[in-house]
Amino acid sequence: MQQEVNPLKEASPESISELFDKDPLKLTEQDLTTIVSRLRADRVQWKKDDQAKRMNKGVKKKGGGIPKDLQLDLDGLK
């Protein structure tokens, strides 16, 4: 049985902004594939950066912050 080809596997290295400047009715399947592939790659990069940012925040908090079990709101206790 012939397997269906994944259209997103072969993206050409054309600039994404050039593709956004094209008349959308003239966009080929390959153009759209390129757009999707680029955006997916951007997401992977953003996720990495975002995670690193969160980790850094966590480390800073860990170093300088008050331990959770000492963050009791004694005023709120009756």
Added chain:
Amino acid sequence: MGISGAKILALTVENSSFSKTVPGLQVAVDSTSMGNYKECAYKYFLINICGYAPRHTRIALEFGILYHKCLEIFDKELAKGTLRDKATLIAVRYAMENFGYRLDSKFYPHITKDTTRTRYTLVRAIVWYVAEYEDDNLETIILKNGKPAIELSFRMPFEDYLICGHIDRMARMKSTNTHYIIDRKTTKTTLSSDFFKRFSPDNQMSTYSVAGDVVWHERVSGMLIEACQVAVGFSRFERGFATRTKGSLDEWLNGLSSWLGKMKLDALALHWPMNDKSCNNYGGCEFRKFCSQDPGVRMMFLAKEFTKRIWDPLKPR
């Protein structure tokens, strides 16, 4: 306000959700109309009866509509058995072709001062959404008529009215075998638990929760809000629940009955009073500037700076 019944009938003549005999009485009510009315009867008068809409919200609205439409296309393709990647391309093509307009056969994408809502951020939101929910725990319910539960309009009789609306999707959570009504939101607000708290209580979510039980006879466990934070450099997604107990839905329906009664009284009096305690909510009502003007000249300013749009809940999307 000093507006005649004949004038009100003329204003609503093309809006099928309004009575043709009682001027200004909306007989088919959706959560948007009711939401406006609950906020301020005068705002409801301006938007739902007179049909004014702020010009600047048009692109924001169009962005939201297209985001929903593209994901509807994607979900429908998946339900038909189309491969995920192919379905993504179809949805992306739709976004590329529709976030803009044609003039002399040349395409112009919408451009606004709002850099978060562009054709690029729209397409990125679609692609990132698909990637975010690649191994999704939710699957679209197939209704008894064999159709996927996507973009469903409903009409539900309630007293002398029709309560109507439009839900994005109904889905089954595979891990728990529970059913949810999915409502998609796009926002510039940072997504946190605070963002989801605003939906309980909430007029729209309560309307949809009632509809799940009454209209489709599905065991709906609640609403699931699928939020997309749209920023210049990223799109972030979070899901949050907005559940309702039977008691809270009964309470909401009692309230609805009272609000519809008030709406009718205002229509009979041809008077929709301003609620000046709402003017500063959510960063300020878009009509605040005009409501601060003398009533004699207000309408002239409105006609100049606002556009006209008929909000008819009975019109299919």
